[in-house]
Amino acid sequence: MTSRSEDYIKRMSDALRSGAKMLQETCPVCSSPLFSIRGEMWCLKCNKRVVKVSELDEVGEASIPYLLASISNTIYSKIEELNILLQRATEPEEIMKISNTLESLLRLIRESRRIAQEFRQET
Numbered sequence: 001m002t003s004r005s006e007d008y009i010k011r012m013s014d015a016l017r018s019g020a021k022m023l024q025e026t027c028p029v030c031s032s033p034l035f036s037i038r039g040e041m042w043c044l045k046c047n048k049r050v051v052k053v054s055e056l057d058e059v060g061e062a063s064i065p066y067l068l069a070s071i072s073n074t075i076y077s078k079i080e081e082l083n084i085l086l087q088r089a090t091e092p093e094e095i096m097k098i099s100n101t102l103e104s105l106l107r108l109i110r111e112s113r114r115i116a117q118e119f120r121q122e123t
């Protein structure tokens, strides 16, 4: 057994212990069963949140916090990438460009958190 699948099994048993439910839906990436954890859909194999686009359309505004969370995840991974680029950058112009992008991304995260919070307070 690879350590990867051991991780998966561990995550699965941890999730089930903490009250997660296995869903009938499957992950669009790896086809593993999805789990409902605190009202969110997770693929424990990919270790990622799953947001179904078709459902987002149907439930409309209520899904905005989910969408925002998904956007935040994307931004976080971009920030990680930019951080690596910034470490390697030597040209002042390049450093400026990366810093500016980072600044916008950080602002975006703050903004999406704020909006998500407003939504939580309303519902």
Ligand SMILES: [Zn+2]
Binding pocket: 027, 028, 029, 030, 031, 032, 043, 044, 045, 046, 047
């Ligand atoms: Zn998956």
